[in-house]
Amino acid sequence: MKAIVLFSGGLDSILAACLLKKEGIEVVGLNMITPFHDCSQAAQKRADEIGIELVVRTFGEEYMQMLAHPKWGYGSNVNPCIDCRTLMLRVAKELMEEIGADFVATGEIAGQRPNSQKIHQLTLITRESGLGGKLLRPLSARVLPKTEMEIEGTIDREHMRAFSGRGRVKLAGYARQEFGVKSIPQPSSGCVLCENSFAPRVRDMLKHKEQPTLWDAQALPCGRRLRLDENAYVVVARRAEDCDRLDELFASPKRSRCVLIFPKNYNGASALLVTDEAPDFDDETPTMTEQLERYVETAGALALRFSNPARYNASPEGPVATLFWGKTSRPLALHEDPAVESIPIIAEPNRPPKKENASESNSESESEGATES
Numbered sequence: 001m002k003a004i005v006l007f008s009g010g011l012d013s014i015l016a017a018c019l020l021k022k023e024g025i026e027v028v029g030l031n032m033i034t035p036f037h038d039c040s041q042a043a044q045k046r047a048d049e050i051g052i053e054l055v056v057r058t059f060g061e062e063y064m065q066m067l068a069h070p071k072w073g074y075g076s077n078v079n080p081c082i083d084c085r086t087l088m089l090r091v092a093k094e095l096m097e098e099i100g101a102d103f104v105a106t107g108e109i110a111g112q113r114p115n116s117q118k119i120h121q122l123t124l125i126t127r128e129s130g131l132g133g134k135l136l137r138p139l140s141a142r143v144l145p146k147t148e149m150e151i152e153g154t155i156d157r158e159h160m161r162a163f164s165g166r167g168r169v170k171l172a173g174y175a176r177q178e179f180g181v182k183s184i185p186q187p188s189s190g191c192v193l194c195e196n197s198f199a200p201r202v203r204d205m206l207k208h209k210e211q212p213t214l215w216d217a218q219a220l221p222c223g224r225r226l227r228l229d230e231n232a233y234v235v236v237a238r239r240a241e242d243c244d245r246l247d248e249l250f251a252s253p254k255r256s257r258c259v260l261i262f263p264k265n266y267n268g269a270s271a272l273l274v275t276d277e278a279p280d281f282d283d284e285t286p287t288m289t290e291q292l293e294r295y296v297e298t299a300g301a302l303a304l305r306f307s308n309p310a311r312y313n314a315s316p317e318g319p320v321a322t323l324f325w326g327k328t329s330r331p332l333a334l335h336e337d338p339a340v341e342s343i344p345i346i347a348e349p350n351r352p353p354k355k356e357n358a359s360e361s362n363s364e365s366e367s368e369g370a371t372e373s
């Protein structure tokens with residue numbers, strides 16, 4: 001028999017994979033990269049350690065559609081965990097059919113996570129994923145309804161486990177004693193959709209755009225984000241790497257309409273103005289509307305607000321930037337404007353989404369673990 005195991009490299013998924021391997025089942029791990037969480041490196045390391053093949057898949061725009069309109073709503077922040085898990089399991093189902101595996105398994109533990117692992121939520125996710133009786137949760141199988149495999153007898157239910165709840169100690173002990181896992185992965189801080197410091201930016205994006213794209217998501221962690229009005233926001237670089245990131249975002253053919261303001265005669269912050277007033281990516285002769293001109297002036301003043309006056313005042317002609325818009329560019333004189341001081345920054349994330357080294361993913365941010373009854 002062959003099983004696809006949703007595999008983050010966290011303790012739960014390691015145990016689920018090890019338990020199935022012990023039953024003589026061939027395990028293929030599946031790691032999912034979302035626009036807000038990537039633990040594929042940690043997962044690969046752990047997969048190598050326990051000797052399983054790992055397939056990594058990346059979500060595209062379908063993830064953003066789900067995020068903007070989650071059928072089952074959000075968790076404590078902007079984390080649509082039930083829909084997210086469902087989407088992951090649908091990918092797992094596709095992979096199962098693609099490679100001729102017999103069922104899908106996860107390391108989920110009943111009652112462990114409040115947003116997606118209460119028993120009724122697990123049941124809901126099972127149904128929504130389309131997997132039905134082909135979805136096994138080996139660590140909690142004995143407290144959950146029987147799967148097809150258990151009914152047929154191809155999986156011995158008595159060999160499965162009955163963990164439930166949030167404690168971690170017994171789970172770690174089980175990992176050490178039963179499978180000789182020496183380094184127990186730390187519980188993850190999870191995906192940034194759960195983080196208080198990041199969520200306001202996501203809310204701002206969702207509030208102002210009916211269907212945000214992956215590009216919009218990629219712009220979220222960058223620099224300082226300031227909203228001008230319902231139709232425009234500005235991202236001002238905070239560090240040198242933000243300037244590179246803004247360049248990349250502007251160069252993307254999939255970008256939302258935006259213009260880039262880049263310092264020309266001084267060292268300072270660049271700014272990306274995102275608004276539907278901006279020209280198309282391909283526009284070779286863009287038009288400066290009155291509204292766009294006002295936005296550009298404000299964005300330029302914001303770029304100065306976060307730059308060093310000693311540097312931008314050093315030049316006799318005053319600070320000049322290059323305005324990149326459509327397929328063209330032109331010089332842009334910048335002016336200070338005290339009014340921009342009152343434009344609030346929409347939360348400054350503690351950290352951008354990043355690759356994790358050794359932690360749980362494809363999961364929620366709470367501490368992981370369980371007790372066994």
Ligand code: SF4
Binds near residue numbers: 034037082084362364
């Ligand atoms: S916390 Fe996990 S399940 Fe919830 S949205 Fe983030 S990646 Fe998806």
